[in-house]
Amino acid sequence: MGKVVLVTGANSGIGLALCERLLSHDAQLQLCLGCRNMQRAEAAKHALLVSHPKAQVSIIQLDVSSVHSVLRAAQEIRHRYNRLDYLYLNAGIMPNPHVDYKAFYKGLFSGRAIHMFSTGEGLLTQKDTLTSDGLQKVFATNLFGHFLLVRELEPLLCRPGCSSQVIWTSSSNAQRSAFCLDDIQHKGGVEPYSSSKYASDLLSLALNRRYNSQGVYSSVICPGLVMTNLTYGILPSFLWTLIMPLMWLLRMFTNTFTLMPYNGAEALFWLFMQKPETLDPLAKYHSLTSGLGNNYTQPRKVSTDNYVILTLCLQKISPDLLNSSSQGDISLLFDEPYLICKYEGYFYAQIKLES
Numbered sequence: 030m031g032k033v034v035l036v037t038g039a040n041s042g043i044g045l046a047l048c049e050r051l052l053s054h055d056a057q058l059q060l061c062l063g064c065r066n067m068q069r070a071e072a073a074k075h076a077l078l079v080s081h082p083k084a085q086v087s088i089i090q091l092d093v094s095s096v097h098s099v100l101r102a103a104q105e106i107r108h109r110y111n112r113l114d115y116l117y118l119n120a121g122i123m124p125n126p127h128v129d130y131k132a133f134y135k136g137l138f139s140g141r142a143i144h145m146f147s148t149g150e151g152l153l154t155q156k157d158t159l160t161s162d163g164l165q166k167v168f169a170t171n172l173f174g175h176f177l178l179v180r181e182l183e184p185l186l187c188r189p190g191c192s193s194q195v196i197w198t199s200s201s202n203a204q205r206s207a208f209c210l211d212d213i214q215h216k217g218g219v220e221p222y223s224s225s226k227y228a229s230d231l232l233s234l235a236l237n238r239r240y241n242s243q244g245v246y247s248s249v250i251c252p253g254l255v256m257t258n259l260t261y262g263i264l265p266s267f268l269w270t271l272i273m274p275l276m277w278l279l280r281m282f283t284n285t286f287t288l289m290p291y292n293g294a295e296a297l298f299w300l301f302m303q304k305p306e307t308l309d310p311l312a313k314y315h316s317l318t319s320g321l322g323n324n325y326t327q328p329r330k331v332s333t334d335n336y337v338i339l340t341l342c343l344q345k346i347s348p349d350l351l352n353s354s355s356q357g358d359i360s361l362l363f364d365e366p367y368l369i370c371k372y373e374g375y376f377y378a379q380i381k382l383e384s
């Protein structure tokens with residue numbers, strides 16, 4: 030049996046480009062596309078089969094923002110496969126983005142212009158909404174649903190004598206300043222995207238602590254700035270077209286302007302070919318494209334605070350361990366040195382504070 034790979038958000042952008050690259054590399058793969066929209070999933074499957082007619086591609090309906098959908102999809106995946114070699118946690122959203130033009134012009138003439146262009150730091154805010162579970166949608170999609178998926182697929186990921194990889198599509202927009210322990214869903218802020226990506230970096234660290242001994246290795250990547258549905262939602266397309274020459278020029282100064290989904294998928298693909306035991310759990314792997322158009326992957330240290338390292342350690346516990354909880358409310362209980370956040374009295378997060 031070939032390696033089994035599940036990619037969430039596989040029907041467009043970086044996820045779809047990754048699938049193309051994986052199938053070009055290994056024709057024996059069993060590739061499973063985790064998508065919320067079946068029509069878009071079928072179109073993606075069709076496109077993949079046109080270029081790889083013999084490939085084994087299947088679809089699983091999966092809305093990562095819905096607890097019910099994740100639980101149902103995980104059950105189906107456990108039924109279909111007896112192993113999972115790679116779990117790409119790639120689906121992500123940035124709803125209702127707003128560009129702070131004042132900050133942009135200020136940043137343009139500061140010494141941090143390149144940093145601003147490669148991270149988008151301080152330039153973007155979003156308006157979040159609630160899911161039907163009552164969770165903040167960005168948190169539920171970019172982090173929580175994926176965490177549940179990892180937990181539910183544990184029997185396929187943890188197999189004696191075998192190793193597996195969990196790979197998060199994070200971002201260089203992940204910022205410590207956007208993440209608040211008292212509000213891990215980012216209910217009260219305007220940068221839920223940045224907060225959720227920072228939390229995924231922390232969660233990946235915690236997953237390594239918890240699972241490395243069972244052969245599961247978690248990594249985070251940043252694909253760079255890629256033109257996809259997500260980025261086209263930030264500016265009107267005519268504006269992107271106008272600034273495109275500037276972006277190609279900027280590539281001479283920062284290799285983070287990968288621009289094409291194929292390039293953005295570089296680090297995801299690179300990780301596929303690595304021995305997971307050799308990876309640095311404290312690194313974020315960046316897809317980079319040089320001014321001459323060469324793609325490469327570079328590890329950079331995850332930006333954790335110097336004096337406080339926060340470790341998210343999400344676990345599943347039995348309902349009777351936690352008493353009252355209201356639906357959709359991820360409430361935080363302080364239990365030194367842990368903050369415990371619970372959901373429906375069943376899933377909870379331990380956030381350990383280390384000095």
Ligand SMILES: NC(=O)C1=CN([C@@H]2O[C@H](COP(=O)(O)OP(=O)(O)OC[C@H]3O[C@@H](n4cnc5c(N)ncnc54)[C@H](OP(=O)(O)O)[C@@H]3O)[C@@H](O)[C@H]2O)C=CC1
Binds near residue numbers: 093121122200201
């Ligand atoms: N583009 C960029 O510059 C950067 C992107 N990223 C990250 O890359 C990842 C991929 O995004 P990208 O390819 O750019 O954008 P796309 O919008 O093209 O792809 C996002 C994918 O996620 C899927 N998705 C969204 N919400 C859900 C959900 N609830 N359940 C299941 N699937 C869902 C989308 O499905 P559907 O088609 O149904 O909407 C789509 O397939 C994201 O995590 C993003 O944060 C990180 C840094 C930079």
Ligand SMILES: CC(C)CCC[C@@H](C)[C@H]1CC[C@H]2C3=CC[C@H]4[C@H](C)C(=O)CC[C@]4(C)[C@H]3CC[C@]12C
Binds near residue numbers: 128146152200
């Ligand atoms: C002339 C102006 C209208 C130009 C405004 C440009 C900004 C809209 C963009 C400049 C840098 C961009 C970004 C950088 C990093 C991305 C990050 C890695 C990610 O995960 C999502 C998208 C980015 C934040 C992206 C968004 C647009 C910019 C801020």
